[in-house]
Amino acid sequence: MTPQKQKLVVIGNGMAGARVVEEILKRARDRFEIVMFGAEPYGNYNRILLSNVLNGSQSATEIFMNPLAWYAENGIKLHAGVKATKIDRERKVVIGSPLKKEALAYAVDAAAVPDAALVEESYDHVIIATGSRPFVPPMEGFGGTGTFLFRTIDDCDQIAEYAKTCKHAAVIGGGLLGLEAARGLMTHGVEVTILEAAPQLMIAQLDPEAGQMLRDTIEDMGIQVMCEKITTKIVREDGRIKRLDFKDGSTLATDMVVVSAGIRPIAEIASVSGLTVNKAIVCDDQMRTSDRSIFAVGECVEHRGKIYGLVDPIWEQAKVLADVLTGFNPKAEYLGSKLGTKLKVMGVELASMGDTKPSLPDDEVVVYREPSRGVYKKLIVRDNKIAGAILLGETDTAGVLMQMFMANSAVSSRRADLLFGSATGAPVLSVFDLPDHAQICNCNGVTKGAIKEAIMIGKCHSVAKVGGCTKAGLGCGSCKGLVAQLIEAYAGEVVDDASEHYYVPGVALEKSQLVAEIKRLGLKSVSAVFRELAGGKEDPASKVGLASLLKTLWPGEYDDERDARFINDRVHANIQKDGTFSVVPRIYGGVTSPAELRRIAEVAEKYNVPMVKFTGGQRLDLLGVKKDDLPKMWKDLGIPSGHAYTKSFRTCKSCVGTDFCRYGLGDSIKLAQEIEHRFQGIESPHKMKLATAGCPRNCSEAYVKDLGAVAIEGGLWEIYIGGAAGGTIRKGDLLCTVKSHDEVLKLMGRFMQYYREHGKYLERTYHFVERLGIETIRMIVVEDSEGIAARLDAAIQQAVDAYKDPWQEAAVPAYPGQFSAPELAQVLEVAENNG
């Protein structure tokens, strides 16, 4: 026997009411028998798009979110055109009365059908989502011919129809909706005047200066704006509007009036039913009213003294309510919302969030104004976080700002980055602004449209799932942040996929846990890790990462199973597109000699190397080498491996330094050679490319290396870490300034070891440094705040001591066939024993 369903009555089928029902159905499809009361005779529609209906760019049917069929499909009983008037809490019944067809649904005194039978619905739970009604400032003559509100689909139709008979229209209210109404009216060929009671437009979102700038732009479009105008009377002649009289004694000739002066919550049903009502229906953090079985959501709610009229907070409320009511998360709480909007007002880009002006003495205000382009940007920073921002005319950084504002995250010390995008990174764009054909993942050629589809249709709500579905983020990974933003934008929130934190996909542990388990169990080979920590399931995609980790964890003791190495590390060369390899001999500090060059040239000729090329790291690359030639070439070269192929220390470039350069302040060549001798072949989570510069002119690009040392006046060296100049460009962070080569080597080594121990597999230093923060790293590596500096120094020394040139394997291959070309099989049929 199925248990009796609980009965849920929802009062109001506007955006909030319908959304909360959707959220409930998502969590518990069959839990409730749902009945909805909707005072308007329609299904539910997207009120935000109303102005599009007014200006004709969308038809009324296009903005329906849930057509009547939706209610039927989901087994919801809708009383359309019936206004709920009272909740009888004794009998647990909601009472409604059918409205006359022409009745104004949200009016306090909406006309009921005379003598119609009342509708009664019993309930276990009620959700009140009555929303709000437009506010009409007190004035004589409002109502009747030529006066309109701007709120419902019917309003739009009627405004558009009436405008055909008019030359001039007045819009009362200079807020967002008022401006939208004015824009809509303009398309109907009437002259429009906006009347605002406050001294400026959009007072909720803009400060006076931005308000004035917006006003100038709007007036340039041909719309008249009058501020500080309070309408006292609508004067008619022969039944038609003739003019408006204002409080200051002035007048304005007009043919019609549209009022859009804000909203007031609809709370009568709560008052008459004995619920606590203040400015609106008072709700707790679980969206409960003063009656435990009655909830409320949306514009009719007062939560912690605030009433929200924007979509995002209401969506958040709906989620919490659904979590609580379905028991999906009985402890869910709504703690209030931060407000921010990004919109286009009459073609003007605008973003506004939080405060519009400073309110505390220590608030920092950053302002940029460019009147000739109508651009105004303002930032209010409090405790190094965004307390408010206004972007008018140019909103490139709005998406990022909004995220930082909502997340309450600490902001860049360069405030200009927040207003104009980072000087070091790509332009900061809101993902919403990108067209569908924009390529997000440049490695795998995945467009925003494809990702959007995966999110919305494929229901991929984690970065890993989107990657699995589209391949986005599976190349260099630098677009993962954008993918996360897209998920946030189109699915609400990013689901944290635990697997994203695993060190390797095939072992369900984060790096720190994995390291602890490996040490506890004494696992020294990749196959042992699979056996003990992955249920015996071998995963090829995890082998290489595990090998790298084990080698760092067990220096000298690691059981080096060669099948766990990537081909490059099996043969100490870099595989090319045609299956050949490259040979890059080490050239310490980029300094070579005629004898060495001669040997390289001879080897290149002897083995018919198709291409000899300088690498980006000041070395010679012999490309197109056959696998079985590799060991012979190494022997002939007699130079150690340059490690141009593995996740390890690669090279240290240098400039001319002090020997010949007329600017050199420090011996960058000698330091680079010392660095290369010391750290050659040191494995790490990802490759490390280094450079030393003899002066801040940075000829060797040390500022943008994983680790860089730059000589400065006074015999000092600056050490930079986390720089990048590949797919990602980032200037390294200054770790510290030291006095000698030895100190450079020591601190670089200490940082490398810390990175080896704490970096995620395939996490470059520029991500690692950003993830931990330079201050944290400096505390640990330079200040020794954790008391581990000596241990780190010892560990890196051990790794240095363990270094062996891998090209020595030329003499004795590590395993049979290490450098073999495909073996020619002798095709001799085998005589089978059929017995």
Added chain:
Amino acid sequence: MNTPNTRTINLGSLDKIPLGQGRSFQVEDTQIAVFRQRDGKLFATQNACPHKQGPLAEGVAGGGKVICPLHSHKFDLATGQGSEPHECVKTYVVREAGGEILLQL
């Protein structure tokens, strides 16, 4: 047992393939990759990745799969099914007998 359309070819000692790795063999005009998994299972596929002809025998293998060394396309060694749509590789029957690798064509 050989049917009239199949032939069995002896590729030589199993020791030619290091444990857990693959190795390519030129069999007449085709290159065939043979994999020797750590659990003792043998697999054989065409050596050329259908994507950009990467040598699959050089890929990291295990758990019944191989990852192409060039662009990390994955293939199931038993069925030939690839990780990318419309990509798969030809597989061959291969077994070990008396320490030798026997490939069936």
